[in-house]
């Protein structure tokens with residue numbers, strides 16, 4: 273694994289064809305009931321054509337109610353990060369970045385409290401949806417949020433060794449850059465203490481300056 277610079281040169285398909293394929297993909301995703309232990313409905317951010325994909329872990333119990341990912345407290349923190357680092361509002365972010373996740377359904381609560389971590393077979397089941405999104409969108413940048421999401425793309429390491437850096441990864445026959453973020457939930461204090469605080473700022477700066485993110489926000493050339 274190594275840090276790289278530059279934007280993937282993979283050609284984007286004509287927008288209408290990409291939009292059509294993505295809309296069909298999201299329609300099928302919303303109908304998925306493959307994991308018996310998961311709680312429907314599937315949570316999707318919608319068919320947003322973008323060369324930036326944000327990958328969360330799994331929805332909590334509020335996201336199905338609001339019908340969108342990162343709809344509650346962790347989302348408030350996440351969108352505040354992007355607003356402060358890149359001047360992007362939550363509405364702009366949702367309209368311009370494709371929001372995926374390791375698992376798209378609420379896993380339920382653990383008997384001891386807190387959300388159940390998706391099982392390996394559920395992660396495997398849902399990985400096909402993510403691979404399909406990468407195949408359709410051919411992203412230049414993927415932003416995994418939280419350890420479970422990061423580990424789908426990068427070899428597990430301590431957050432200190434991963435946050436603030438840019439990596440290269442490949443999925444569905446497509447290579448792209450990966451800039452990981454810590455999970456914004458209050459469960460871990462990592463991003464509120466040094467070196468996490470500074471590394472988080474470095475990561476956000478890298479995302480904000482990435483050509484694909486700027487293009488998605490209408491800042492760079494198309």
Ligand code: SF4
Pocket residue numbers: 301304305306307310314375376377394397398
């Ligand atoms: S977690 Fe993913 S694979 Fe499992 S039922 Fe939900 S959408 Fe389908």
